[in-house]
Amino acid sequence: MGGIYVPKYSNGLKARMIQRMTGPEGISANALSRSVGISQSTLSQWVRERSLDGMRDKNSKKARSRSGAEKLRIVQEAAACSEEELGAYLRREGIHSAQLDEWTGIAEAAALAGLSPQKRSKGKPSVDADVVDELRKDLRRKEKALAEVTAILVLKKRIQEIWGDGDGDTDTRSAT
Incomplete structure (x- = not known):
């Protein structure tokens, strides 16, 4: 079975060709191809690969924190x-x-x-702020309970005024 012949080029040759194309007085891949006998597509591919390798190197530097x-x-x-x-x-x-x-x-x-002057942090409240919040909640709960007990005592007093002491002095049934 016949295959396509793909010549192997040394890394040194590749580096020299890339240098000739990308150096300060670089020539095009077409012109270099005509002078050295390596296809233009191969030369262009070497330049692309080197460019990608360079980008990988830059990215690895970039990853450095x-x-x-x-x-x-x-x-x-x-x-x-x-x-x-x-x-x-x-x-x-x-x-x-x-x-x-x-x-x-x-x-x-x-x-x-x-x-600038330091401001209180709006992040997590301090332990003191947590204690103050808890004490305020407790105070509100106790004030509500006190108001309820006060209302009950006022109602009890009014009921006693209306219905009497309840000591049995008066007969609640009418005598007929």
């Missing part, structure tokens, strides 16, 4: 850079300008929060 102190250092150093130096600095640090903008905003917000 930075501490707050490191982010603050980068924000401060970037602020000291001129416009021309900033791009090179960001590339060297492996971050995008959008990331720098985000970190700068966070740093500014944190600085402003640190300078």
Whole structure:
């Protein structure tokens, strides 16, 4: 059974061809194909693969988490850079300008929060606040019970005024 012959190229050859296409004076895959005898599609595929490998490497760098102190250092150093130096600095640090903008905003917000007077946290109430809430609920419950007992005593007093003491001095039946 006959198959399609696929030549194997060394990694060194691939690297040199990619360098010739992507270097400072890079030539097109078509022109390089004519001069070295490797198909244009193969050369283009090598460039795409290298590009994808580079993206994977960048993503692995991106996955690296930075501490707050490191982010603050980068924000401060970037602020000291001129416009021309900033791009090179960001590339060297492996971050995008959008990331720098985000970190700068966070740093500014944190600085402003640190300078403003402290407010009570709206998060979880403190233990003292929990105790105060519980005592207020207990007080409301007892006030309701007291109001109910007071109402019962007032009604009992009125009933006694209307019906009498109930000591048997009067005959409730009419004598006829």
